[in-house]
Amino acid sequence: MGKSKEYGAYPGEARMKALLVILNKDNASALEKCLSSVAKMEGLCEKFDVLILDGASKDNSREVAQRYTTNYPCMKFKVQKKLGGTGFARREACEYAYDNGYDIVIWGDSENEYSPKYIEHMLGKLKTHDAVGGVPKVRGGFYAHAFAWYHALHLVIPSLYKYHIPGNNKGEKTKIYQDVEYPATVRSEDYGFSLLLRKKGISLKQTVAKNAFVKVSLPERWKDIKAWQRARAKGVAQVLVHIDEMPWDNFACGFIVLLFFIFGIIAIWNILPLVVYSVLYFSISLWIFAKSLKYIEKPKTKFFIAPAIGVIIYSLYSLYALIMFWKIKKQRKT
Numbered sequence: 001m002g003k004s005k006e007y008g009a010y011p012g013e014a015r016m017k018a019l020l021v022i023l024n025k026d027n028a029s030a031l032e033k034c035l036s037s038v039a040k041m042e043g044l045c046e047k048f049d050v051l052i053l054d055g056a057s058k059d060n061s062r063e064v065a066q067r068y069t070t071n072y073p074c075m076k077f078k079v080q081k082k083l084g085g086t087g088f089a090r091r092e093a094c095e096y097a098y099d100n101g102y103d104i105v106i107w108g109d110s111e112n113e114y115s116p117k118y119i120e121h122m123l124g125k126l127k128t129h130d131a132v133g134g135v136p137k138v139r140g141g142f143y144a145h146a147f148a149w150y151h152a153l154h155l156v157i158p159s160l161y162k163y164h165i166p167g168n169n170k171g172e173k174t175k176i177y178q179d180v181e182y183p184a185t186v187r188s189e190d191y192g193f194s195l196l197l198r199k200k201g202i203s204l205k206q207t208v209a210k211n212a213f214v215k216v217s218l219p220e221r222w223k224d225i226k227a228w229q230r231a232r233a234k235g236v237a238q239v240l241v242h243i244d245e246m247p248w249d250n251f252a253c254g255f256i257v258l259l260f261f262i263f264g265i266i267a268i269w270n271i272l273p274l275v276v277y278s279v280l281y282f283s284i285s286l287w288i289f290a291k292s293l294k295y296i297e298k299p300k301t302k303f304f305i306a307p308a309i310g311v312i313i314y315s316l317y318s319l320y321a322l323i324m325f326w327k328i329k330k331q332r333k334t
Helices: 028-039 061-071 086-099 118-126 142-156 158-162 174-178 189-199 222-242 248-266 272-295 306-333
Strands: 018-024 048-054 075-079 104-109 131-139 170-173 206-217
Touching: 018 028, 018 086, 018 118, 028 048, 028 061, 048 061, 048 086, 061 075, 086 104, 086 174, 086 189, 086 222, 104 118, 118 131, 118 170, 118 206, 131 142, 131 272, 142 158, 142 206, 142 272, 142 306, 158 206, 170 174, 189 222, 222 306, 248 272, 248 306, 272 306
Parallel strands: 018 048, 018 104, 048 075, 131 206
Antiparallel strands: 104 170, 131 170
């Protein structure tokens, strides 16, 4: 890790020009709820502006956005110039923010619903820090409990937020983009951005705004979970090839599944190793469940087994990301 590089504090009551970016594609019904919550946030058009960056939606997202942009001049709707995923959207939003003199970008998503003082708490921390994360409240049933840790990993394991903050719930100073650009990939560009910072030896001063609450959604059907994880795996593979980094995290996650397979074979002769590993694994998953309950909007203890299933699904698709990584690497060499 390189030396810390701070991008400047804001003294006293100095006003930071902030931009909330809402990424959206074919998500009109959620966008309506999102913008409704944004309209109720303190400081709108005074402390922050809003950019709704749309990935060429085919539903009525534009009409939904226009109802708000008409009433709030500081809200802008813009269709992406270059499509292809969230990485391209972030790069365009960074360029927009930089060209229009914004000091701060706060990343969001049309599936988010914000607490009234979300921006106020984020900006309070950004006066003295380079990047800050909010606190997610994951909505839903079984799959929300299975993957709540995914949105709140930097809170479940607090030491992580010094290195990575999830991209749909993060604010950061635009000066950072002069040194590092978001990877132009289909997904997982925030993960790649954090890796690029480390690769360039840049250690940001990062923290969490513990009162900046945002409700986030996860897929609730198996087919949607598969589509989400498949896209995540593809994005991870693209990111790692793009920044020329080895997929160590995916090796580690995939190892969880491989150990189950290995100990399953060993169990033919001696079941004890599989039992020991299973007890250890499910004990860790119960710890994850207990730690992530506070980040679920309506936690239910009956879903205590959900994180164990969620981690297995995540690990399986991490193996898929490894396959995609080597495939993309091979294609680029030919």
